[in-house]
Amino acid sequence: MNASTAKVEVIAPREPRSPGVKPAGTPLLEMRNIVKRYGAFVALNRMNFHIGENEVVGLLGDNGAGKSTLVKMMSGINPPTSGEIYARGGKVALNCRADSEAAGIETIYQDIALVDSMPITRNIFMGREITNRWGFMKHKAMERTAIEILGSAVQISGIDDPEKEVGFLSGGQKQAVAIARAVHFKRNILLLDEPTSALSVRETEHLLGYVRDLKSEGTSSVLVTHNIYHAFQVCDRFVVMSHGAKVFEARKEDTTIEEVTDHVIRT
Numbered sequence: 001m002n003a004s005t006a007k008v009e010v011i012a013p014r015e016p017r018s019p020g021v022k023p024a025g026t027p028l029l030e031m032r033n034i035v036k037r038y039g040a041f042v043a044l045n046r047m048n049f050h051i052g053e054n055e056v057v058g059l060l061g062d063n064g065a066g067k068s069t070l071v072k073m074m075s076g077i078n079p080p081t082s083g084e085i086y087a088r089g090g091k092v093a094l095n096c097r098a099d100s101e102a103a104g105i106e107t108i109y110q111d112i113a114l115v116d117s118m119p120i121t122r123n124i125f126m127g128r129e130i131t132n133r134w135g136f137m138k139h140k141a142m143e144r145t146a147i148e149i150l151g152s153a154v155q156i157s158g159i160d161d162p163e164k165e166v167g168f169l170s171g172g173q174k175q176a177v178a179i180a181r182a183v184h185f186k187r188n189i190l191l192l193d194e195p196t197s198a199l200s201v202r203e204t205e206h207l208l209g210y211v212r213d214l215k216s217e218g219t220s221s222v223l224v225t226h227n228i229y230h231a232f233q234v235c236d237r238f239v240v241m242s243h244g245a246k247v248f249e250a251r252k253e254d255t256t257i258e259e260v261t262d263h264v265i266r267t
């Protein structure tokens with residue numbers, strides 16, 4: 001084998017079980033033909049994925065299907081080996097968190113990226129602190145804005161003091177702070193990777209409510225979950241992955257919970 005043939009990618013294409021769903025307009029974000037390799041292992045296998053305006057997309061699949069790999073790619077912390085990414089039709093490279101944020105994306109991780117020992121206000125403004133012209137932080141201005149955000153944007157129950165340390169909040173309240181941050185910085189895409197795994201039933205209902213509210217305010221979401229019932233409560237479209245590829249995709253009105261479940265377990 002010479003050097004040029006050694007470079008040719010040999011990835012067995014998987015046949016999707018459904019024809020897929022074409023974007024209605026220009027997607028907020030589109031991933032085309034994405035391959036992600038970890039050494040010889042192919043974690044994403046010519047994956048196509050898009051997020052449209054005003055929609056919640058459920059990203060489903062069994063353990064190891066590649067969901068988190070795709071989410072991390074959209075968050076800019078796991079660049080693809082090959083493939084193309086477009087934000088509102090323009091080609092982009094998502095090589096770091098800042099690239100992802102510039103594309104209007106905010107991620108809410110399973111183990112929420114908040115600092116427990118810091119007050120809510122500092123967490124909301126982390127990395128984007130309001131400063132005066134000498135670079136000193138304007139604590140009062142941040143606190144005022146934090147109160148506004150906590151009070152109006154997501155109505156976080158039980159949080160009365162923005163100076164409270166995040167470590168004292170429940171899992172659901174932490175999620176809500178992370179969502180408040182996304183709302184305030186006007187992200188147009190929110191990525192939620194297993195956000196309900198550590199939440200109570202009530203907190204889960206609140207979180208799903210936020211996702212619905214955000215959609216009506218113009219923020220689309222991608223919800224990664226193993227709970228198909230949660231997905232059916234809020235998602236407009238379902239994408240099922242298996243072995244790094246999309247195997248099924250349908251709009252909610254064109255499918256049933258039984259059909260989606262069947263595709264998730266039939267890996």
Ligand SMILES: Nc1ncnc2c1ncn2[C@@H]1O[C@H](COP(=O)(O)OP(=O)(O)OP(=O)(O)O)[C@@H](O)[C@H]1O
Nearest residue numbers: 038041042043061062063064065066067068069070
């Ligand atoms: N850094 C890495 N190095 C090597 N392999 C990895 C790495 N990260 C993920 N993988 C592999 O890629 C595959 C997809 O993993 P991923 O975490 O994306 O799956 P998932 O669908 O999110 O699964 P789960 O629902 O269990 O979280 C798995 O087989 C995993 O072991």
